[in-house]
Amino acid sequence: MDLSRAQISGTGIPVRGNDIDTDRIIPARFMKCVTFEGLGEYAFHDERFAEDGSAKDHSFNDERYRNGNILIVNKNFGCGSSREHAPQSLNRFGITAVIGESFAEIFAGNCAVMGIPAVRATENDVQQLMSGVEKDPSVDVAIDLEEQAVRFGTEQFAVTLPDSARKALISGTWDTTAMLLANDAAIAATAARIPYMVDFAVSKS
Amino acid sequence: MRANLFNKIWDLHTVGQLSSGQDQLFIGLHLVHEVTSPQAFQMLKERDLAVRHPERTFATVDHIVPTSTQTRPFADALAEKMMQAIEKNADEHDISFFGLDSQNQGIVHVIGPELGLTQPGMTIACGDSHTSTHGAFGAIAFGIGTSQVRDVLVSQTLAMSRPRVRRISIDGALGQGVYSKDVILRIIAELGVNGGIGYAYEFSGTAIRAMNMEARMSICNMSIEGGARVGYINPDDVTFEYLDGRPYAPKDMARATAFWQSIASDDDADYDDIVVFDADTIEPMVTWGINPGQAVGVTKTTPEIAALPNEERETAEQAYRHMDLEEAQPVGGIPIDVAFIGSCTNSRITDLREAAHIARGRRVANGVKALVVPGSRQVHRQAVEEGLDKIFTDAGFEWRAAGCSMCLAMNPDQLQGREICASSSNRNFIGRQGSPTGRTMLMSPAMVAAAAVKGEITDVRELQ
Ligand code: SF4
Numbered sequence: 001m002d003l004s005r006a007q008i009s010g011t012g013i014p015v016r017g018n019d020i021d022t023d024r025i026i027p028a029r030f031m032k033c034v035t036f037e038g039l040g041e042y043a044f045h046d047e048r049f050a051e052d053g054s055a056k057d058h059s060f061n062d063e064r065y066r067n068g069n070i071l072i073v074n075k076n077f078g079c080g081s082s083r084e085h086a087p088q089s090l091n092r093f094g095i096t097a098v099i100g101e102s103f104a105e106i107f108a109g110n111c112a113v114m115g116i117p118a119v120r121a122t123e124n125d126v127q128q129l130m131s132g133v134e135k136d137p138s139v140d141v142a143i144d145l146e147e148q149a150v151r152f153g154t155e156q157f158a159v160t161l162p163d164s165a166r167k168a169l170i171s172g173t174w175d176t177t178a179m180l181l182a183n184d185a186a187i188a189a190t191a192a193r194i195p196y197m198v199d200f201a202v203s204k205s
Numbered sequence: 206m207r208a209n210l211f212n213k214i215w216d217l218h219t220v221g222q223l224s225s226g227q228d229q230l231f232i233g234l235h236l237v238h239e240v241t242s243p244q245a246f247q248m249l250k251e252r253d254l255a256v257r258h259p260e261r262t263f264a265t266v267d268h269i270v271p272t273s274t275q276t277r278p279f280a281d282a283l284a285e286k287m288m289q290a291i292e293k294n295a296d297e298h299d300i301s302f303f304g305l306d307s308q309n310q311g312i313v314h315v316i317g318p319e320l321g322l323t324q325p326g327m328t329i330a331c332g333d334s335h336t337s338t339h340g341a342f343g344a345i346a347f348g349i350g351t352s353q354v355r356d357v358l359v360s361q362t363l364a365m366s367r368p369r370v371r372r373i374s375i376d377g378a379l380g381q382g383v384y385s386k387d388v389i390l391r392i393i394a395e396l397g398v399n400g401g402i403g404y405a406y407e408f409s410g411t412a413i414r415a416m417n418m419e420a421r422m423s424i425c426n427m428s429i430e431g432g433a434r435v436g437y438i439n440p441d442d443v444t445f446e447y448l449d450g451r452p453y454a455p456k457d458m459a460r461a462t463a464f465w466q467s468i469a470s471d472d473d474a475d476y477d478d479i480v481v482f483d484a485d486t487i488e489p490m491v492t493w494g495i496n497p498g499q500a501v502g503v504t505k506t507t508p509e510i511a512a513l514p515n516e517e518r519e520t521a522e523q524a525y526r527h528m529d530l531e532e533a534q535p536v537g538g539i540p541i542d543v544a545f546i547g548s549c550t551n552s553r554i555t556d557l558r559e560a561a562h563i564a565r566g567r568r569v570a571n572g573v574k575a576l577v578v579p580g581s582r583q584v585h586r587q588a589v590e591e592g593l594d595k596i597f598t599d600a601g602f603e604w605r606a607a608g609c610s611m612c613l614a615m616n617p618d619q620l621q622g623r624e625i626c627a628s629s630s631n632r633n634f635i636g637r638q639g640s641p642t643g644r645t646m647l648m649s650p651a652m653v654a655a656a657a658v659k660g661e662i663t664d665v666r667e668l669q
Contacts, residue, residue, distance in 0.1 A: 017519070017520075017523070018516065018519060018520050019398060019399075019496050019520050021496070021632075021634045023613075023632070023634040023635070023636055023637050024634065024635060024636065027614065027636050027641070028268075028613045028614045028615045028637075028639075029614045029615060029639065031240055031615060032269065032281070032283035032284055032287060032615060033243075033283070033287075034243035034244070034247070034286060034287060034290045035243070035244060035247060036244055036351075046635070046636050046641035051641060051642070075399070075516065076398065076399040076402075076432070079398060079399065079432070079496075080334070080632060080634055081333075081334050081613075081632075082241070082332060082333055082334035082336075082348035082349060082350055083240075083241065083350070084241065084244075084332075084350035084351040084352060085351075087350075088351075102399065102402065104399070104402065104432065105402055105403065105432070105434050106334060106348055106349070106350060106429075106434060109349075109350065109353070110350035110351075110352070110353075113350065113352040113353060113356075114352060162366060163225075163226050164223075164225040164226045164227040164364075164366055165225075167224070167225045167226060168225045171224075173224065173225065175352075176352075176353075176356055176364045177252070177254075177355060177356055177359060177360070179223055179224070179225075179364070180223075180229060180356055180359075180360040180362050180363075180364060181254075181359060181360050183220055183221060183229060183362075186220045186221050186229075187220050187229075187231065187257075187360060187361060187362055190218065190219070190220045190231045191231060191361070193217075194217060194218065194231065194233065195326070195461075195464040196233060196324060196326060196327060196455070196461070196464070197233065199457070199460055199461075199464070200455035200456065200457050200460055200461045
């Protein structure tokens with residue numbers, strides 16, 4: 001399986017607003033589960049549905065964005081809880097990449113280890129992209145991690161993401177487990193030099 | 206160059222550099238709870254991997270447990286299923302588990318410290334963003350996602366990028382009725398909910414040094430609300446005394462203390478940024494909006510949108526719509542429906558003592574539902590020993606069993622409809638307390654008690 005995420009293309013789905021927290025992305029009551037399967041239908045649940053179950057005005061309900069796979073957001077997206085349920089629910093809804101002005105750190109980290117690029121762009125570029133997609137939801141949007149650029153229609157702008165996430169996504173090594181386990185001896189050597197691991201370890205009672 | 210605690214601990218725990226450019230960091234203590242772990246254990250099973258250091262891994266249940274009756278099976282079938290999953294996973298992997306049949310069960314960030322598991326100089330990880338709480342002991346502690354829980358389980362390490370370090374110094378003395386909760390709400394209000402992104406926060410200064418461990422934990426707890434994944438306080442005698450004699454604390458305290466002292470920030474350590482606050486200017490704080498940065502002193506009014514920086518206006522407008530509050534409205538006097546004292550921010554014994562001090566001899570206002578939820582069974586026992594439960598119930602508060610309760614909507618304690626809740630928890634996000642239209646105002650536990658007995662937001666200093 002090719003795990004590289006160097007290029008991601010498709011169409012956009014804008015969700016406007018700063019400081020959209022993970023409780024809004026996936027309300028806690030839907031986290032009563034032992035697998036991530038099925039979380040897709042609860043993405044943005046309370047923003048999409050009124051208490052009587054009727055649909056509200058939200059781009060995740062909007063037919064025009066039904067095929068959208070690239071989420072476009074504003075500032076500090078994904079703040080709040082560390083729940084991986086948030087990117088998992090977005091991913092299972094069909095989101096494969098996120099473009100935003102800024103992201104909360106744990107959210108961005110969770111995206112990275114799931115192989116979902118979360119790239120940053122300037123406020124101006126994000127606004128233009130949002131408006132462009134709102135005007136024509138079928139416009140092609142493509143993220144190129146090698147070039148660190150987003151293209152949509154005939155436009156192009158620069159994006160950034162932490163170097164480590166970029167490398168891992170391009171090389172397909174974003175699933176960290178194997179990489180961490182490869183250093184078995186070094187892990188043991190580190191443990192052996194940490195005072196509380198050797199001198200006064202926690203005793204299991 | 207002299208080093209700060211953060212960089213000393215980071216260096217000590219670095220296994221090496223990964224091809225991604227990140228550091229591989231050894232994790233000394235891994236705490237596990239029922240919500241973010243089942244999928245991680247499932248991944249272990251799928252990949253046929255074992256837990257590398259089960260003796261450094263400790264599990265408990267907090268988020269889903271009911272706090273009124275804890276008999277099994279739970280009425281909620283989904284919660285029962287999650288309960289069974291963590292019992293089975295802990296058992297299969299030989300992990301110490303503080304479940305409902307343990308006297309040590311409680312909120313993960315309350316029990317780690319009180320059992321002496323949390324110690325200075327450690328790296329600590331947990332699939333929960335408020336893991337920053339443990340930084341109060343001079344540890345580097347951070348919240349992680351479920352895939353990272355898997356990584357820690359199998360390798361006892363994480364792939365991490367080193368953040369910068371900002372020292373936040375609180376100098377001077379806090380006034381009467383002003384608590385550490387007010388300090389952190391003020392910090393977040395000034396530096397912003399994303400001001401800490403990319404930073405670890407070191408809290409220092411004379412006001413911090415004067416605090417007990419419980420108060421220090423409340424501050425570090427909410428680092429994450431300020432955008433900083435890590436918050437810590439240098440260990441000192443207060444820390445060492447707190448740990449001495451706890452079940453999992455080192456037996457050889459002299460040796461441990463020597464290490465702990467060596468790991469503290471050097472006097473003239475370097476920081477990437479320094480911010481100073483004057484403790485005398487900090488008032489009891491109340492949030493009026495939908496993120497923890499939207500907070501003002503209790504004697505103040507809500508802000509006028511036109512007076513806010515551009516990038517805060519949209520969220521403020523949304524906050525006013527959701528909260529049904531007006532611009533320039535005094536926060537004192539806003540009526541409440543529910544009062545919640547609990548959560549990993551403020552459910553420790555000193556929090557309950559401060560709240561009981563306000564509740565003593567008073568009555569919860571008519572029409573207000575008030576609950577007190579100790580953070581752990583140990584806190585529960587201690588409070589009963591001191592007669593605090595009696596003070597609360599005499600005043601008309603409900604006295605509950607340990608758990609996360611109304612901090613979030615994963616157990617039966619939830620807001621109904623548009624209820625407005627004075628809460629000692631850490632998040633006022635829309636929908637956080639269980640009702641999509643419910644409203645949360647964050648404040649110190651003493652302020653919650655004051656709101657409960659007055660039926661409205663009240664300056665606790667008037668009742669002391
Ligand atoms: S008390 Fe609240 S914030 Fe703390 S761990 Fe429980 S749910 Fe999370």
